[in-house]
Amino acid sequence: MPVRAQENELSVDEVIRRAVIRAQKVEARAGQEAYTYTKLTVTEELDGTGRLKERKEPDLADFEKRKLELAREAEMAKGERVLSDWTHATCVEAKDAKKISVNLEVLKYGEESNEQVSFEPCASHRLLGG
Secondary structure, eight states: OOOOHHHHOOOHHHHHHHHHHHHHHHHHHHTSOSOOOOOOOOEEEEOTTSOEEEEEOOOHHHHHHHHHHHHHHHHHHHHHHHHHHHHHHHHHHHHHTTOOOOOTTTOOSSSSOOSOOOOOTTOOSOTTOO
């Protein structure tokens, strides 16, 4: 038996009532958190086989005590990087301007070595170990 169109039709009041109910449900869910999250930083040290050897959570009191020392270490590391970058850039600039040349006749390893040595100026970046 075919379903008549009139049986499936909703009145205007029924459509509005259902829309209001749906909107209220959505609004009620909007205030609820779907999950909670707590940020946690840990340091884990692993042994040679990949198993956990030590797990440390940050110690805020220790950080406060060492804050100045850590800041100084960071400043020193940055200073070394800046100096290394500058010396490398200056070396490359001088090399490109043909202000640096290598006398391969003088450059050799050991006093008795007659072996030709190859050397490229400015090849190594981070001259201070960075």
